Amino acid sequence: MANDASAVFDTLSPAVSGGSLADPFTPPADSSLWRKNFLLGAATASYQIEGAVNEDGRLPSIWDTFSAIPGKVLAGDTGAVACDHYHRWEADVDMLASLGLEGYRLSIAWPRVMDAAGVPNRKGLDFYKRLLNRLKEKGITTFVTLYHWDLPQHLEDRGGWLNRDTAYRFADYADLMSRELAGTVDAWATLNEPWCSAYLGYGNGHHAPGLANDRFATQAMHHLLLAHGLAVPVLRANDPASQKGIVANIGRGTANSESAADQRAAHLFEVQHNAWILDPLLKGSYPQDLFELWPGTEPLVLDGDMETISAPLDFLGINYYFRTNVASDGAHGFRDVPLEGVERTQMGWEVYPDGLRDLLTAFRKTYHNLPPIYITENGMASDDQVTDGHVEDTQRISFLKRHLAAVDQAIKAGVDIRGYFLWSLMDNFEWAFGYERRFGVVHVDYSTQKRTIKRSAQWVAKFLKERKARA
Structure with a gap:
């Protein structure tokens, strides 16, 4: 069908099953991907790549604590060493630049840059200053995320995101970082x-x-969003030339049947995964349907909170990976009903690029104040192996092609999308799945820390080189 992202890309270039790069990716002449100002980059996160968890004054994070508990992370893996990016950052930036990637999305490790009393840790701050300055020297656009899940453990000991005070401590952290790094960051994501x-x-x-x-979840969400809202004016004051936004992961829910109950279940799935975050940011209120799923879990909201949370954004980051097919659970919620015979990744997630286009076009209709969008994460895990010095990750190439097609379709439908960051630059610590699941376009041998450029990275680099030549 004409609006199927998979079908669109099947017509754009030869099959990649053999891994050949003889023919570069060639979108149609009218594709937004040829736009000089459409940013193409890659993303990482601090705890997933940095390592060096006990060096230069870094404090413990909740992920240091959690991953040390037996059974919490696959194979007992931790982020203690990860990709050793803390020591290898210069070579990693050179590698990023060699691929021609135009943007880099990274995150700051909150426990690395300030102590429990809020006193700046100069060694941690200097690491990020060196990193960002080198990226700017390479002409790479910098997107910096302040919080990518590594909350300082001392704040969790005081209640973490269940404690309203954590939102104010986050604003203090945002203040420090935006004062110290002003001028080196093109876009801040809270x-x-x-x-x-x-x-x-x-x-x-x-x-x-x-x-x-469930009650913890809704209250933690409120304090997270409050932290975002408190940080935005601080970022604006300290670094006015940069963009300010937030990154949300979104999920496509489809109904297992045409029954009213299953259709309602799919709606509630998307309320929980999408509207729970986007409604407060863009409408200034929580979706009431959420509390149909979780009765009696309304968070404590103080006067002025929603106005703080819904302050205007310069951009909205969108992370998308898969869809979920659901049916009614017979009560007030939904249950997953995995489809058979569909393409899946190493994570077991269905490859469904049309879901990205469908959600983006729906958001444009639902939120009349929808800010410009960057796809801040999109990618897939596969069990990649190095053979004769090469990694033939042909499924990933196909995945990226089809999802970029979906992005192009959404732009043609009127959605203001300004860039795309693939996840991830390199294989890394995949949270509760440890090091087994590989999302990178660069392979990492964790025993030697050797980086091997995968075929997908070569494919992206070749397209970017061709786009630059056409500009």
Whole structure:
């Protein structure tokens, strides 16, 4: 069908099953991907790549604590060493630049830059200054996320995101970072995926700090969003030339049947995954349907909170990976009904690029104040192996092609999308799944820290080189 992202890309270039790069990716002449100002980059996160968790004054984070608990992370893995980026950052920046990637999205490790009393840690700050200055020297656009889940453990000991005071401590942290790094950051994102922090961290316990209570999840979410709202004016004051936004992960929910119950279940899935975050940011209120799913879990909201949370954004970061097929659970919620015969990744997630286009076009209709969008994460995990010095990750190339097609379709439908960051630059610590799941376009041998450019990275680099030649 004409609007199927998979079908669109099948017509754009030869099959990649053999891994050949003889023919570069060639979108149609009218594709937005040829636009000189459409940013193409890659993303990482501090705890997933830096390592050096006990060096230069870094304090423990909730992920240091959580991953040390037996059974919480696959194979007992931790982020103690990860990709050793803290020591190898110069070579990693050179590698990023050699691929021609135009943007780099990274995060700051809150426990690395200030102590429990809020006193700046100069060694930690200097690390990020050196990193960002080198990126600017290379002409790479910098997107910096302040919070990518590594909350200082001392704040969790005082209640973490269940404690309203953590939102104010986050504003202090944002103040320090934007004063210290002003001029080196093109775009600030306050939070990465508050849904994961709130629900996986406090609702079902799959992520740090490992608590499991629906009431905890809604209150943690409110304090996360409040932290965002408190930080935005601080960032604006200290670094006025940069963009300010937030990053949300979104999920496409489809109904298992045409029954009213299953259709309602799919709606509630998207309320929980999307509207729970976007409604407060863009409408200034929580969706009431959320509390149909979780009766009696309304968070404590003080006067003025929603106005703080819904302050205008310069951009909205969107992370998308897969869709979920659901049916009614027979009560007031939904249950997953995995489809058979569909393409899946190493994570078990369905490859469904049309879901990205469908959600983006729906958001444009739902939120009349929808800010410009960057796709801040999109990618897939595969069990990649190095053979004769090469990694033939052909499924990833196909995945990226089809999702970029979906982005192009959304732009043509009127959605203001200004860039795309693939996840991830390199294989890394994949949270509760440890090091087994590989999302990178660069392979990392964790025993030697050797980086090997995968075929997908070569494919992206070749396209960017061709786009530059056409400009």
